[in-house]
Amino acid sequence: MKIEVKCEVENCKYWAEGDQCVADSILVVANSGKQAVNERETICDTFEKM
Template structure:
């Protein structure tokens, strides 16, 4: 199953034209523990600076 993942972080090595994320997998974690109250409390651990 293919899932489209959008990303606006242009300095990530997995960012591609059209705000596409081209990583093989995505790891998203909560900022504190294992629960997030809103999207601002999440972090993409897949990020790698170019």
């Protein structure tokens, strides 16, 4: 199943025109521990700087 993933981080090597993420898989983690209260407490570990 294909899922559309949007990303606004233009200096990530997986960023594509139209704010599309073109990574084969995405890893999102909590800033600390295994639980997050809101989106600000998460981070995309898939990010790789261009």
